[in-house]
Amino acid sequence: MRWEDRISNYAQKTGFPKCLFVGPDGRAVGTWIMGNDYRVQSEYYGGYPAGYLRRVRALFPDKKHVLHLFSGRVNLEAFPGDTVDINPEFKPTYVDDAQTLARVPLGKYDLVLADPPYSVEDAEHYQTTMVKRNVVMRALQRLSLGAHVVWLDQVLPMYRKDAFEQEAVIGMVKSTNHRFRVVTVFRRRDAAVSHNVAAATRRRANRELEAVRGGRANSDRPISGKSA
Numbered sequence: 001m002r003w004e005d006r007i008s009n010y011a012q013k014t015g016f017p018k019c020l021f022v023g024p025d026g027r028a029v030g031t032w033i034m035g036n037d038y039r040v041q042s043e044y045y046g047g048y049p050a051g052y053l054r055r056v057r058a059l060f061p062d063k064k065h066v067l068h069l070f071s072g073r074v075n076l077e078a079f080p081g082d083t084v085d086i087n088p089e090f091k092p093t094y095v096d097d098a099q100t101l102a103r104v105p106l107g108k109y110d111l112v113l114a115d116p117p118y119s120v121e122d123a124e125h126y127q128t129t130m131v132k133r134n135v136v137m138r139a140l141q142r143l144s145l146g147a148h149v150v151w152l153d154q155v156l157p158m159y160r161k162d163a164f165e166q167e168a169v170i171g172m173v174k175s176t177n178h179r180f181r182v183v184t185v186f187r188r189r190d191a192a193v194s195h196n197v198a199a200a201t202r203r204r205a206n207r208e209l210e211a212v213r214g215g216r217a218n219s220d221r222p223i224s225g226k227s228a
């Protein structure tokens, strides 16, 4: 599914304005202003703000097998799927460490929503140690090609560029005195350069080539009109 189609579906399903765009490099970019209803329905510390899951779901109507990673008390009515958390208290589908995911058959999921602790202080609220984001991304390399990871955080995790492509970056604003966050969407990719980034790179290279050729043609012309 192309990002243009994801964005159209988002606008149609949520009724929110089309605040996402596909940039010249083929990436989707934009900002979500979460509005007045920024409460966390479950009241769980760090839980998804109201409306977040509805927005993400509308971007991915094609996905059939969803995994909520760092699931906490995620609202499964808003976005059904399986769950992973290190804390058994929430009765997740898999009690597992996101840094290994040894118990999770990752190959069967085509969409992963990840909401890690953002800092050491946040991790203390969950009585866990802070996760190493790059290690989580390494574990997620076991996803099938084409699967997407929607990562909500204040930090861009380190990832292998030949294993994941960053397809979308969406700023998320709640309200005054709340931290800004960013939703980064990765697609598990083949080592070969992906279609959309390759096409955008080709278009840019062609434009630059034409500009250079045009410039050269102009510089070949005599400036004063006199010929040699």
Ligand SMILES: C[S@@+](CC[C@H](N)C(=O)[O-])C[C@H]1O[C@@H](n2cnc3c(N)ncnc32)[C@H](O)[C@@H]1O
Residues within 6 Å of the ligand: 042, 044, 045, 046, 047, 048, 070, 071, 072, 073, 074, 075, 084, 085, 086, 087, 096, 097, 098, 099, 115, 116, 117, 126, 128, 129, 131
């Ligand atoms: C920001 S909260 C997620 C809240 C969730 N999005 C919600 O709406 O309820 C982070 C969660 O990550 C879990 N967690 C922390 N370290 C973990 C790890 N190494 N592996 C798996 N889960 C972990 C915590 O138990 C906590 O529930």
